[in-house]
Amino acid sequence: MTGAKxxxxxxxxxxxxGLKIPALTAYDFPMTRLVDEANIPLILVGDSLGMVVLGYxxxxxxxxxxxxxxxxxxxxxxxxxxxxxxxxxxxxxxxxSALANASSLVDAGAEAVKAEGGxxxxxxxxxxxxxxxxxxxxxGMLPQHVLEEGGYHVKGKSESEHHALVAxxxxxxxxxxxxxxxxxxxxxxxxxxxxxxxIPTIGIGSGPHCDGQILVTPDLLGMLPWYSxxxxxxxxxxxxxxxxxxxxxxxxxxxxxx
Ligand code: KIV
Numbered sequence: 001m002t003g004a005k006x007x008x009x010x011x012x013x014x015x016x017x018g019l020k021i022p023a024l025t026a027y028d029f030p031m032t033r034l035v036d037e038a039n040i041p042l043i044l045v046g047d048s049l050g051m052v053v054l055g056y057x058x059x060x061x062x063x064x065x066x067x068x069x070x071x072x073x074x075x076x077x078x079x080x081x082x083x084x085x086x087x088x089x090x091x092x093x094x095x096x097s098a099l100a101n102a103s104s105l106v107d108a109g110a111e112a113v114k115a116e117g118g119x120x121x122x123x124x125x126x127x128x129x130x131x132x133x134x135x136x137x138x139x140g141m142l143p144q145h146v147l148e149e150g151g152y153h154v155k156g157k158s159e160s161e162h163h164a165l166v167a168x169x170x171x172x173x174x175x176x177x178x179x180x181x182x183x184x185x186x187x188x189x190x191x192x193x194x195x196x197x198x199i200p201t202i203g204i205g206s207g208p209h210c211d212g213q214i215l216v217t218p219d220l221l222g223m224l225p226w227y228s229x230x231x232x233x234x235x236x237x238x239x240x241x242x243x244x245x246x247x248x249x250x251x252x253x254x255x256x257x258x
Pocket of ligand 1: 044049181204214215216
């Protein structure tokens with residue numbers, strides 16, 4: 001790897017330095033190592049692993065034990081990029097559970113944690129940061145709320161959602177988050193937040209104006225051909241390539257090759 005080890009402060013300062021922040025997810029040793037070898041500064045062990053690795057219908061079934069297992073695997077790659085882990089559903093309802101679970105993810109090898117929400121989880125965020133663990137915010141469409149919300153909808157189109165996003169973003173800044181993910185935020189609101197906030201915004205499906213962009217790596221690689229997302233155009237058709245290679249190899253075995 002090239003360059004000095006990336007910290008939460010490095011990521012935070014990239015905004016002031018005018019540097020865009022590319023971020024990707026990874027869930028195991030090889031994926032983390034490959035993403036890191038491409039010098040991606042922020043690598044997220046996201047609870048999206050529930051869908052893209054474990055086959056759950058959404059992220060609400062992911063447990064702390066599953067997150068710890070995957071964080072340990074990713075951390076064995078010893079990435080130069082900052083390794084962030086998601087606090088899963090129901091793991092940060094109180095200050096006590098947020099602190100205990102954030103610290104378990106750090107014990108597993110995470111260097112920062114992320115949780116979904118703004119003002120309603122401000123006490124948990126302050127406690128996590130107060131204990132010395134850097135915190136990445138997540139606003140907009142919150143996948144852990146997908147069942148209550150009945151789907152993945154763009155946030156910030158109405159005035160009330162716009163105001164709520166501004167207030168939640170301010171709460172994250174005041175609590176001390178080093179950056180925040182904006183997921184499916186109306187692009188004009190993402191642009192406004194990016195222009196006014198002192199910390200970086202990292203968008204996913206929120207338009208081009210954020211300070212950085214994050215994607216779920218299997219979506220970028222075309223590993224999941226069973227659904228398509230408006231905000232990702234796969235750069236590789238890994239699923240089709242795997243099918244072809246497996247088929248060719250199978251035929252060679254069936255035909256008696258060694
Ligand atoms: O879990 C995840 O992968 C995420 C990204 C989509 C930001 O939260």
